[in-house]
Amino acid sequence: MVIKFYQHILALVFTINEINENPKILPNVTLGSHIYDSYYNVKMTYRTILDLLFKAQRFVSNYKCDTQKNLIAVIGGLGSETSFHMADILSLYKIPQLTYGIFAPEDMHTKKVPSFYRMVPKEDHQYMGIVRLLLHFKWTWVGLLAVNDENGEHFVQTMESLLSQNDICLAFTEKVEKKLFWNTLSAISFFTSRTYKSLADHKINTLIFYGESMALITFSACMFFSDPGYYTKATLRKVWIMTAQTDFVLTAYQRTSNFQFFQGAIFFTVHPKEVLGFQKFLECMKPDWKQGDGFLRVFWEQAFDCTVPNPPDLLKDKGLCTGEEKLESLPEPFFEMHMTSHSYSIYNAVYAVAHALHAFHSSRYSHRAIAGHKRSECHDVKPWQMHRFLQGISFNNSEGEILSFNSNGELDAGFEIMNLITFPNQSFHTVKVGKVDPNADKGKEFTINGDMLVWQANFNQVLPLSVCNDYCMPGSQKKKKEGQKFCCYDCIPCPKGMISDKKDMEDCIRCPEYQYPSKDQDGCVPKVITFLSVEEPLGISLASVAVSFSLVTVWVLGIFIKHRNTPIVKANNRDITYILLISLLLCFLCTFFFLGPPRKLTCLFRQSAFGIIFSVAVSCVLAKTITVIGAFMATKPGSNMRKWVGKRLTTFTILFCSLLQTGICTVWLETTPPFPHFDMQSLDEEIVAECNEGSVTMFYIVLGYMGFLSIITLVVAFLARKLPDSFNEAKFITFSMLLFCSVWVSFVPTYLSSKGKYMVAVEIFSILASSAGLLVCIFSPKCYIIVLRPELNTKEEIIRRKN
Structure with missing residues (x-):
C-alpha cells in the first residue's frame, strides 16, 4: 500500500460528509460511497469493478441481488491504465x-469513452x-526519463518534436519501469548502470521526469540498489522537472x-487549495478498528510501523498501535497534512456529482428543503441520466473556485509550478x-518567478547551466558539429563586416547602413560623416x-593688360589671351565648389561650371592654334584664307565649342541634375557626404567632350609646331596640351x-594640374620676355629674328 495515497480516501469521506451536512445541496438525499483498490493490476481492476456493480458471490453480468446500491457515478482511477480498464x-x-x-491526451482519441470526465486540465498545457x-x-541540453508504457512513449514523441521546434535537444531518453518487483537482479543492474552513466554527464543539469508515482518509487529504489549513497553525490544532483502525474x-x-x-x-501540479476544515479533520482522526474502512488497519500499520492489536484492549505489548498516533507526525513523503492536488481533484469530483444530481432533482421535482433531515429519494436516478447535467455543469466549490468541463470533458483550468x-x-x-x-491574456499564459527558486546545494544558488557546450560569445556564431545534435556546435568568429551582439547567435548579422562593426565584432558603432x-x-x-595659382593668373593677366600694346602681347590675338587667362582663373576658383559639405547649389553647378569653363579654356587654346595655321596659310600667294584670318574664325571657334558643352550641361541639369547624397556603402567606417552626379553617363559625356577638344587641339598644335613664325605658340601649346591630356587620361x-x-x-588635383599646365607652358615664356627681357619685346628685334 502507498501510504500517502490514503489521503485520497480521506478526502472522499471528508467531502461526502461536508455535502451531507450542507442543507443547500441535495437536502433530501444522502450520499454514500464504496471504496476499492486496483492494486495496480489489470485483473484486480476488472474484479473490483464487477464487485461494485454486482453483489452476488459469483460475478454474473446484468444479474443483481441483495441491497440496491443506487450507483450514479464512479471516481477513479489515479493512473490512465487503471482508468481505461x-x-x-x-x-x-x-x-x-x-x-x-x-x-x-491521445488516449481520449484512441479510446472513445463518452462517459469520461477528467477533473484535471488538458495535458497539452x-x-x-x-x-x-x-x-x-x-536550458537546451536536457535528459528525459519517461515511464515505460504507451503514455511515456507518447510523451517522448511529443516532447521531442516540441523541443526540436524550440532549439532544445534531448541528450538522452531513458525508460523507467513502474514495478517494484523485477524478474532478475541483472535487469535492475542494466537499467541503473545505463541511467547512472547518463545522469553523471556534467553537461546535463536538467532532467525531465514523466511518470506516475510508482515510476518515481521504482526509480528511487533502483538508484539506491545501484549506489546507496547516490543522493549525496554532487555529480548526480540535477534540476528535476516533474510532471503533474508524479507525487x-x-x-x-x-x-x-x-x-x-x-x-x-x-514540478507541475493541478492547483490545490487548502480546503477549510480538511486539515482539522485529519488532525482529529482517530482510528476505529471496528469501522467499515478495510484500508485503515493496513494504512495505520505501515504508516506508524506498528501492529494493530486484536482485540486492542487486551494487548499492550511493545510495537503495538495504540490508536493515539498523530498523522501530523508523519514526514511529507509518507503523508501530507494539507490537501494534495489529487485529493483536491477528488474533492471537486464529488462536488461535481453532487451538483449534477442536485440539478437532476431540481429539473424533475419541486422539492422542499428540510434542514437537519435527509432521506434517500434517488432510487429513480439512472446513471446515464447524469451525463446531460455533468456535461453542462458549472459551479463554485466551497473555496469559491468556478469549475466547469470543456467540450472534451476536461476541467477548464491550468497548472501551477511548484518548487x-x-x-x-x-x-x-x-x-x-x-x-x-x-x-490568461496573450503573453501571460506562462509566468515564473526565478528569484524564488531554491536549487541544489552544489549550484550555490546560481542559475544552473544545461547546454551541450559553452555559449558562443558576442562576436561569434554557431557552427554545427558534424554527426552530433544541433544543440552541439562550435563557435567561429563572424565574417568580416558582420557582428553578433548576443550569445549563441545562429548567424551573424550586418550593421545598419549608418553603422559599422566594432573591433571585436560584438556591436555596431555609428559611422562618422566625412567630406573634403x-x-x-x-x-x-x-x-x-x-x-x-589664381593670384599668379591675375598677375599674368595684369602684366598682359599693362603691356597690351607690345608686339608679343598683340601677336596671336590678345583678346583670346585675355579670355584664356580669365578662363584659367575661373578654373582655379571653381575648385572651391568641391570643398566643404555638399549643398544643393554647389552640387547642381560644380560639374557643369567646371565643364563649361574648361571647354572655354581649351577652345581658346584651339583658337590660338588655328590662328597660327591660318596666318601661315594666308601668306601663301592665291590663298583664300585671308578672308577667314582674324576675329571671325577665332570667335566662331570659341563660341561653337563652348556652346556645345553648354548644351550638354543644360540637358544634364534638366533631366538628371546632381544632388547632395550620403554614401553609406563605399567606406566601412564613414558616411561620405557627396554630390550624386544624377547621371554618371552625362558626367562622362562632359568629360569625353572636353577630352575630344583637347585631343583635337593637341593634334592641330603638333602639326603647327614647326611653322616659320617668330611668335609661333604652337610648340608651347603642344606641350601644354600633352600635359593636359595626360592629366585627364590618368584622372579616369x-x-x-x-x-x-x-x-x-x-x-580637384586634376583641375589644378591641368589648369596650371596651360598657364605655365603657354604664358611663362611670354612673361619671361615681358618682365625679364623687355629688349626682345620690340618690333625691330622681331623683324631681325624673323630674317
Missing part, C-alpha cells in the same frame, strides 16, 4: 466516470509549460530514504513559483594651391579607384 466495463452501462489522474520553462532558463511519495519499505536527491525540483524544498528529517516543503494559465573640408590638411593644401582610373573624399580630391 475501469471504462471498459463502466462505459457499457453508461456510468459516468470522473478521473482525477493526468494522462496523455503541461507540454507548453515545460517548453516555456526550459526556454526561460535557456513525491515513499513506501513503507523506504523509510531510510529521503528526497534530498530531488532538492530544488520544479520542492527538502529537509534532512525526511520532510519537505513546496513553494509556488509560477503558473500555466491557458485562459577646408579645415583638414588635404583641403587646406588644395585650397592654398588654388588660391596661389584614379577617380574610379578612389573612395569618399579622395574622389573629390583627385578631381
Whole structure:
C-alpha cells in the first residue's frame, strides 16, 4: 500500500460528509460511497469493478441481488491504465466516470469513452509549460526519463518534436519501469548502470521526469540498489522537472530514504487549495478498528510501523498501535497534512456529482428543503441520466473556485509550478513559483518567478547551466558539429563586416547602413560623416594651391593688360589671351565648389561650371592654334584664307565649342541634375557626404567632350609646331596640351579607384594640374620676355629674328 495515497480516501469521506451536512445541496438525499483498490493490476481492476456493480458471490453480468446500491457515478482511477480498464466495463452501462489522474491526451482519441470526465486540465498545457520553462532558463541540453508504457512513449514523441521546434535537444531518453518487483537482479543492474552513466554527464543539469508515482518509487529504489549513497553525490544532483502525474511519495519499505536527491525540483501540479476544515479533520482522526474502512488497519500499520492489536484492549505489548498516533507526525513523503492536488481533484469530483444530481432533482421535482433531515429519494436516478447535467455543469466549490468541463470533458483550468524544498528529517516543503494559465491574456499564459527558486546545494544558488557546450560569445556564431545534435556546435568568429551582439547567435548579422562593426565584432558603432573640408590638411593644401595659382593668373593677366600694346602681347590675338587667362582663373576658383559639405547649389553647378569653363579654356587654346595655321596659310600667294584670318574664325571657334558643352550641361541639369547624397556603402567606417552626379553617363559625356577638344587641339598644335613664325605658340601649346591630356587620361582610373573624399580630391588635383599646365607652358615664356627681357619685346628685334 502507498501510504500517502490514503489521503485520497480521506478526502472522499471528508467531502461526502461536508455535502451531507450542507442543507443547500441535495437536502433530501444522502450520499454514500464504496471504496476499492486496483492494486495496480489489470485483473484486480476488472474484479473490483464487477464487485461494485454486482453483489452476488459469483460475478454474473446484468444479474443483481441483495441491497440496491443506487450507483450514479464512479471516481477513479489515479493512473490512465487503471482508468481505461475501469471504462471498459463502466462505459457499457453508461456510468459516468470522473478521473482525477493526468494522462496523455491521445488516449481520449484512441479510446472513445463518452462517459469520461477528467477533473484535471488538458495535458497539452503541461507540454507548453515545460517548453516555456526550459526556454526561460535557456536550458537546451536536457535528459528525459519517461515511464515505460504507451503514455511515456507518447510523451517522448511529443516532447521531442516540441523541443526540436524550440532549439532544445534531448541528450538522452531513458525508460523507467513502474514495478517494484523485477524478474532478475541483472535487469535492475542494466537499467541503473545505463541511467547512472547518463545522469553523471556534467553537461546535463536538467532532467525531465514523466511518470506516475510508482515510476518515481521504482526509480528511487533502483538508484539506491545501484549506489546507496547516490543522493549525496554532487555529480548526480540535477534540476528535476516533474510532471503533474508524479507525487513525491515513499513506501513503507523506504523509510531510510529521503528526497534530498530531488532538492530544488520544479514540478507541475493541478492547483490545490487548502480546503477549510480538511486539515482539522485529519488532525482529529482517530482510528476505529471496528469501522467499515478495510484500508485503515493496513494504512495505520505501515504508516506508524506498528501492529494493530486484536482485540486492542487486551494487548499492550511493545510495537503495538495504540490508536493515539498523530498523522501530523508523519514526514511529507509518507503523508501530507494539507490537501494534495489529487485529493483536491477528488474533492471537486464529488462536488461535481453532487451538483449534477442536485440539478437532476431540481429539473424533475419541486422539492422542499428540510434542514437537519435527509432521506434517500434517488432510487429513480439512472446513471446515464447524469451525463446531460455533468456535461453542462458549472459551479463554485466551497473555496469559491468556478469549475466547469470543456467540450472534451476536461476541467477548464491550468497548472501551477511548484518548487520542492527538502529537509534532512525526511520532510519537505513546496513553494509556488509560477503558473500555466491557458485562459490568461496573450503573453501571460506562462509566468515564473526565478528569484524564488531554491536549487541544489552544489549550484550555490546560481542559475544552473544545461547546454551541450559553452555559449558562443558576442562576436561569434554557431557552427554545427558534424554527426552530433544541433544543440552541439562550435563557435567561429563572424565574417568580416558582420557582428553578433548576443550569445549563441545562429548567424551573424550586418550593421545598419549608418553603422559599422566594432573591433571585436560584438556591436555596431555609428559611422562618422566625412567630406573634403577646408579645415583638414588635404583641403587646406588644395585650397592654398588654388588660391596661389589664381593670384599668379591675375598677375599674368595684369602684366598682359599693362603691356597690351607690345608686339608679343598683340601677336596671336590678345583678346583670346585675355579670355584664356580669365578662363584659367575661373578654373582655379571653381575648385572651391568641391570643398566643404555638399549643398544643393554647389552640387547642381560644380560639374557643369567646371565643364563649361574648361571647354572655354581649351577652345581658346584651339583658337590660338588655328590662328597660327591660318596666318601661315594666308601668306601663301592665291590663298583664300585671308578672308577667314582674324576675329571671325577665332570667335566662331570659341563660341561653337563652348556652346556645345553648354548644351550638354543644360540637358544634364534638366533631366538628371546632381544632388547632395550620403554614401553609406563605399567606406566601412564613414558616411561620405557627396554630390550624386544624377547621371554618371552625362558626367562622362562632359568629360569625353572636353577630352575630344583637347585631343583635337593637341593634334592641330603638333602639326603647327614647326611653322616659320617668330611668335609661333604652337610648340608651347603642344606641350601644354600633352600635359593636359595626360592629366585627364590618368584622372579616369584614379577617380574610379578612389573612395569618399579622395574622389573629390583627385578631381580637384586634376583641375589644378591641368589648369596650371596651360598657364605655365603657354604664358611663362611670354612673361619671361615681358618682365625679364623687355629688349626682345620690340618690333625691330622681331623683324631681325624673323630674317
